[in-house]
Amino acid sequence: MKTRIGIIGIVTLVFMAIVVACTPAAAPTPTPTAPAKAAPAPTTAAAPAATPTAAAPAAKPTEAPAAKPAVTTPIKIGFLTPLVGVYASLGADMRDGFLLYLDQKGNTLAGRKVEVIVEDTEVKPDVGLTKAKKLIERDKVNMLAGVISSGVAAGIADYVTSQKTPLMLTNAGDDPLTQQKASPYIFRISFANSQNSMPLGEFAYKKGYRTAVLVASDYPAGWHHTGGFARTFTEAGGKIIQEIYYPLGSPDLAPFITTIKQDANVVHTFSAGADGLKFVTQYAEYGLKGKIPLLCNWCTTEDMLDKEGDAAVGVVNGYPFAPSLDRAQTKAFVEAFTKKYNRPVPPQAEFGYTGAMAIDAALQATKGNIEDVDAFIKALEGVQIEAPRGPIKFDKYHNVVQNIYITEVKKVDGKLVNAVVETAQNASQFWKWSPEDYLKMTQYADLKGKWVK
């Protein structure tokens, strides 16, 4: 009996190991997520000591911190990001963008040292919540930042609000978090999901497309992105003829791609990270490329673009940032990121960077006093910066107002780039509607599956 129990235990342990290795979220993506692994992935990553760079203006020496005793202790920021699974590479890029800014500032904001504690959410809401609890209650961080997945953001939102801890979302676009469920403590520097796709819907109609197929990973970000596209596309007069949703992190998208109706004028997809890579390459493999134009959100981010190769050429995207932008700030940022990490720069790297930039601006305004949460939040609300992606500010629901760039993948000098073809200036999450009208409309999560009429 006893040896049998031992054997059962070993079998169980092996099972556990196999399952951990095989669950979709942790599955090895078709291409190695090399950036994530090659990059230093410290659990507790305080960026290295001061390395003044050309881009870093010196901290104001006139600041006399003597008046405030709190100044001597470091500011602690908890950074939540996935380092395994479908969004592993985007998560690492976002983290490195954030750390890059701090590094440029000598790890000191408004005269106080900054300590960043990075925790892996594994793209799972329950893990994210556990890690958020650990960061706030055990590590006593002053604020949280990061988060890639909308699901994780929705999972921690209530908790963060109840703890009165500011949270700067540097990717997760879950629409309700800055709309129906807006919290005084949650800011978003990246985008609301449909903010990226509403301009695309109008763009598609302008291009003469009249029928569209929606394909998305089956979770909030997918519903919001395709929903935003469908809202403006049908408003303009277009028709959605099919909706396809696949599980996030599916190992193979062929079963879904092969069911796309061939008479559609255009396909819109939300497929990000490893899913984006699979979607774009399999879309070409199954002969749809060249037949039905592909509009997408996040399927050609720079971390995957080289691996997608020629399959990606001609794919149109809606992004808040493109490294090819012709701006001095963009060039300086892209150069600094490439120099430090030596890998392509997807928008998530910029989100992390700009997130740190906004925190810095608010800290300057409050003279580094992050302990006064209300004053810090007030300062954040007033932040207006010239980010690498363009001018940005927050609306009164704490979501960023920014340019949305409609880009097309082109081959320039043998290198693939997301080249800007059109810009929607100062696009808010409510697009052309007033916040009041917009919030009265049915939410995307409830519209999923009902776009085909």
Place this chain on the structure above:
Amino acid sequence: MRRSFLPIILVIAGLAILAILPKVLTSYYVGLLVTVLIFGIFALSLDLLLGHCGLPSLGHAASFGTAAYVAGFLSLKIANNAPVNFAAALFAGGAVAAIFGLLALRTRGIYFLMITLALSQVLWGLAFKWKSATGGDDGMPGIPRPNLSMLGLDLTPVNSYYYFTLALFVLVCILMYILIRSPFGHSLRGIRESESRMLALGYNVWAHQYVAFIIAGLFAALAGILYVYYNNMVSPKDLHLITSAKVLLMVILGGTGTFLGPILGATLIVLLENIVSGFTERWLLILGIIYVLVIMLAPKGLLGPLRGRLRRWIPM
């Protein structure tokens, strides 16, 4: 005389320590303690199957997760009526055990393990796919704590929830203690040692195991309810093989068929998972090493070497 008083003194001392701990610990560690107590209940319920019946279930999360989902769904979408939601969730967890028991108890040993595994994964698949009801992979966040205002209790602060959990934990321990010492508990162990002999003696082996299976399901359901209210969210992970395997390892690590073993195993694994994972992402590796060491050095579980002495105080 002295020998019979010692365990009572120890139990009272233990309870006193558990009652005082929240006063000295920060909220994060109180939260960990809540998790320890919940998994302690969960592991005790599994030990009824594994330790006392010799039935290795790898699908014990089915009752746990089902109750969690039912409690979460009712509190979030219908009404935060604590007694009704508790009863409904307990019933759901017990019902799952009753149905699965009918199917699984036709087999023994490794086949029992496989069939419980398969059945619980069916429920996991359901929770994963049925998005309109369960929220799919993202689960259901924002579940409020049970509303006990009619008793004058506010369970929102982690400390009050800790005492609430502790009270139920003590209740479970008492019930389990009575159950194990009852004639029913003795027959279960008899069946574990030799089914054919018990059959020849006129015992209804199947009925004994079936009732034990349902009781274990009910206790697991209670753990599930406490878990969902503590975390304020439920996700398919609560039904997943990983959860079943985790609780099975807790029981084996601590020592099967002992009273304190599963609780010790739960404590160890919860603390490892939360504290070690703060230092390294590879905490499963460390758990693996500990497991191998325990199997090699103390094959009866951590409490194995102490078992002879414990037996005098505590049944099995």
